[in-house]
Amino acid sequence: MNSDPRPWRPRLWHAVLLGLLAGVGIGLYSPTTASLIEPVGQIFLRAIQMIVVPLVFSSVVAGVVSLGDLRSLGRIGAKTLGIYLLTTVMAITIGLTAAALFPQENAANLSLSERPVDAAQSTVSLVDRLVQVVPTNPIDAMARGDVLAILFFAVLLAVGILRAGEVGLPLARGIASLSEIMLQITTVVMWLAPLGVMSLMAGTVSEQGVGLLGTLASLVALYFAAALTHVIVVYGGILKLVLRLPLHAFVRGMMTPMSVAVSTTSSSATLPVTTAALEENLGVPRRITGFVLPLGATLNMDGTGVYLGVVASFAAHAAGVVLTPADYATLILTATLASIGTAGIPGGSLVMVGTVLTALNLPLEVFAIIAGVDRVIDMGRTLVNVTGDATAAVWVAKSSGCLDEEAFARVGPH
Numbered sequence: 001m002n003s004d005p006r007p008w009r010p011r012l013w014h015a016v017l018l019g020l021l022a023g024v025g026i027g028l029y030s031p032t033t034a035s036l037i038e039p040v041g042q043i044f045l046r047a048i049q050m051i052v053v054p055l056v057f058s059s060v061v062a063g064v065v066s067l068g069d070l071r072s073l074g075r076i077g078a079k080t081l082g083i084y085l086l087t088t089v090m091a092i093t094i095g096l097t098a099a100a101l102f103p104q105e106n107a108a109n110l111s112l113s114e115r116p117v118d119a120a121q122s123t124v125s126l127v128d129r130l131v132q133v134v135p136t137n138p139i140d141a142m143a144r145g146d147v148l149a150i151l152f153f154a155v156l157l158a159v160g161i162l163r164a165g166e167v168g169l170p171l172a173r174g175i176a177s178l179s180e181i182m183l184q185i186t187t188v189v190m191w192l193a194p195l196g197v198m199s200l201m202a203g204t205v206s207e208q209g210v211g212l213l214g215t216l217a218s219l220v221a222l223y224f225a226a227a228l229t230h231v232i233v234v235y236g237g238i239l240k241l242v243l244r245l246p247l248h249a250f251v252r253g254m255m256t257p258m259s260v261a262v263s264t265t266s267s268s269a270t271l272p273v274t275t276a277a278l279e280e281n282l283g284v285p286r287r288i289t290g291f292v293l294p295l296g297a298t299l300n301m302d303g304t305g306v307y308l309g310v311v312a313s314f315a316a317h318a319a320g321v322v323l324t325p326a327d328y329a330t331l332i333l334t335a336t337l338a339s340i341g342t343a344g345i346p347g348g349s350l351v352m353v354g355t356v357l358t359a360l361n362l363p364l365e366v367f368a369i370i371a372g373v374d375r376v377i378d379m380g381r382t383l384v385n386v387t388g389d390a391t392a393a394v395w396v397a398k399s400s401g402c403l404d405e406e407a408f409a410r411v412g413p414h
Contacts, residue, residue, distance in 0.1 A: 239394065
């Protein structure tokens with residue numbers, strides 16, 4: 001007899017996977033049906049485009065404001081933010097590098113819409129692109145979906161709210177409410193994902209054939225290779241070369257949180273387990289874990305950073321576009337700043353993909369293609385994020401002189 005009174009309920013990823021499989025079947029065996037349900041997919045893509053601007057704007061403002069007075073965070077706060085921003089940029093760079101070394105050439109065979117080329121934009125240099133990050137009219141930037149300009153204004157507005165003190169509190173509360181409302185709207189939109197994925201996948205498979213499945217498998221393999229590289233090179237390098245700590249002790253002490261991360265695919269759900277492992281196994285004091293880990297669950301999106309680098313390159317190949325240095329800068333800035341708003345959002349990484357593709361003006365059809373395998377990739381993303389949070393906590397504790405290195409070194413198997 002089952003002692004758990006809670007009935008089994010399907011999760012979103014179950015429905016998305018079923019939608020993917022149904023779409024593949026429809027595309028292979030009933031192209032006419034695929035054509036008939038095509039509007040459903042287009043509605044889903046338009047809904048994603050609809051929520052990107054208000055979601056990113058409100059989440060970034062609320063996220064920065066929630067940090068409080070930045071000056072009061074002191075040395076530990078600045079150090080933690082610096083570590084997270086540094087590793088996020090490195091994660092995106094590794095994702096892009098992996099895609100450049102092992103390009104998804106088969107993506108070029110996908111018949112997706114090409115990125116429209118604006119003659120005025122095609123000659124824009126990297127310096128000019130960075131200058132354009134500062135909007136002359138924030139409202140116009142929102143109307144045009146200029147994600148980088150929106151992010152710049154959002155961060156600046158958050159800084160202004162913090163500097164205004166009590167006077168800025170009403171606006172801060174209003175934007176926090178907007179952020180929560182947009183999260184709820186995002187939840188509703190993401191529950192449309194199974195039907196949207198089924199429709200778009202049916203249309204794509206009916207045009208591309210079974211070769212699309214091989215393309216997805218190679219994309220997943222490339223992501224995991226890039227994610228593993230990030231864990232070994234970046235986190236392993238920090239622990240071994242910078243902090244001079246034994247890697248085997250870190251891995252033993254973090255085995256339980258790593259397992260929970262893979263099974264739950266949620267950094268927030270893994271947070272209590274990660275906290276316990278760092279404090280009990282690796283000698284990190286509570287005053288460090290209590291600050292660094294919750295901040296990391298919000299800001300540290302290294303797994304998503306690797307993912308975005310790979311997906312952006314994949315989308316560019318599919319659209320027949322060669323990314324320029326200005327595009328790479330746009331990707332890094334957008335992904336780093338927008339990561340503030342991804343925590344706690346159902347399907348947050350998928351929405352993040354929509355944000356980056358919009359910023360680079362790449363086809364959103366890629367969103368639907370990768371949605372079906374997102375659950376598999378999400379296991380790797382969460383594992384990277386949790387490992388990054390723990391590495392940052394150890395780094396902050398060691399550099400602050402409060403890490404119990406004897407406890408760290410003698411940790412046994414867990």
